[in-house]
Amino acid sequence: MLPASRRVDGAWMKLDDQGHPPADLLSADIYDSWMRCITLGLDALRPPSPEFIDSALLRQEQQRCSLVRGLALAEMHTLHQQIAGSNFMIAFATAEGLLLDIISDSSFSDASDAACIRAGSIWTENICGTNGLGTAAYLKRPIVVHGREHFFARYNNLTCVAAPIFAPDGEVAGILDASSDCMSRQAHTQALVAMAATQIENGLFREQHRGNILIAFHNRGEYLHTLSAGLLAVDNDGQILAANRAARVLLHGLPASAGRRFGDVFRARFSDFVDEGRRKERQRLEDDVGSQFVATIENTRQFPMTHRVLMPRPSPPKDTAAPFVSADPRIAAIVQRVAVAAARKMPILIRGETGTGKEQMARHAHAASRRTGSFVAVNCAALPDSLIEAELFGYTEGAFTGARKGGSAGLFKEADGGTLFLDEIGDMPVTLQAVLLRFLDDWTVRPVGGSKREVDVLLVSATNANLADAIARGRFRSDLLFRLNTLEVTLLPLRERTDFVEIARHLLQKIDPSIELSQAAIDRLAQLDWDGNIRELRNVLARLSLNETGQGVDADAVEAVVGALRRAQPVHRTPTSDGLQTDLHEIQRAHVLSAFAETGNNISKTARRLGISRNTVYRALRDKQS
């Protein structure tokens, strides 16, 4: 048997000689697609004629698909990070194959093959021949189109991995695609694209049924918040409204289709199940053929205690619009996903460079969760290793030398009913990571010297550290990462955001609404790197406001303030294993330590003086100790 690439070469020769491909040298899907192209009159050896829609129509289409697009954009960013730096492009298209959004490595977007792959281009088979997006749109199935399997020779250097995204009603809601040049192809891309598509499908499912009871279940408790978990939407009377793909697999052979009743599938009374769900996050459930599941009602807080009295429909979710700027659609999509995950009490991990708004986003999660308890922020970098456990989990009086009289309930308990924000999670000592993992198993805390208590917290963590590197060095547990990042989002650095102007105006409005920024000043500001991100921009705007004399702020004023600040400031870049970055990191640390000494060891003053976050100061101090 010839290797696949040789067989495709053979198919091209036959196509060239005889005008049609041989069925035995191509996979059935590719052969059928080539035949469709030939029937449509396409000529493989001539350049394709790409077609585009205009920007007004593009905006209209983006609007029409706003829900699935919002979910897709967030997934595309995660996907892009997973395969970043490997010459890839991630695209989202309508069910028909109209490309709406693209995220690509610069090396990919510079390549000549990629020139016609842009938002507004149409990738249906009748225009672009066999290709990932168009062929997946036709087949309504995932497909890989590798190199010369593309019908047009023009695209023979590309590998495309595409998967349709299904709406809860079974219709295709869009198509996700990861494309690269053939040389950069990665074995795991197909799995990652399939997972991202499932994640989006689950997002659509939850969104469509957020007014109903949403039950997540799996045979194993630890899979409850993963893509393998089944999701069932059930109305207040126990009638099944929909089951996601995983639920249909888990309940194969059972009457779990729309219109059937909870009691037809499970050996439990629906009313007891709902009431129990109000008391306990997880409960056991047995299906009608005896399979055991762990189940949770994801949106239990929306429902009153006993459903025997007529349950009112839950009120529409309160406006979860962020009280901060999110005019960049990628950030808006993150804001929306964070709100949905927070309402479901899913652990959220927020990543991003310093000053990108991680804490701001964590506060948004708290607000969107509608939890009535407090928002408690803990800086893992700021607590001495020896005290973190006691501070987090509490201690009893006399538990150790120096323990406070009456003991301490601990920060977890303080956040009970609310949100615990673990900032700088990458700095959590490894021993404590094990304790946190245990907590995530049963959501109980055991104060030092005391006995176990249950707590109910929404856990949001944040880091600007390279966790993959920390895992590789044995400083961070990968199993903990998987428990913390049921939803993982990465905030974009300011220099990559499309809403720079809105952010600048918003910040200035808060500093001094009477000050005008000229267009030239904005343009100059927008050109800068902003390694300290929004915090650095706020700092610069505050200084500009002090210098302002009633004439408004122009580009020269920006130049003067930025020049002076840059001379006085350390570099803020996140350290990497790269040698140059390490040097910069050293310089930065030395700078912070000297300012720390000059301010009489005052962390807040050091942060203010250097225009950096308190976290950056803590980090420099910790690095000094290690």
Ligand SMILES: Nc1ncnc2c1ncn2[C@@H]1O[C@H](COP(=O)(O)OP(=O)(O)OP(=O)(O)O)[C@@H](O)[C@H]1O
């Ligand atoms: N989208 C936004 N719109 C307006 N202001 C914002 C936005 N995001 C963050 N900010 C402001 O930027 C500053 C830094 O935000 P925040 O402290 O949340 O960043 P961070 O990523 O947690 O920083 P660090 O990693 O250094 O702790 C704060 O003053 C915050 O109010």
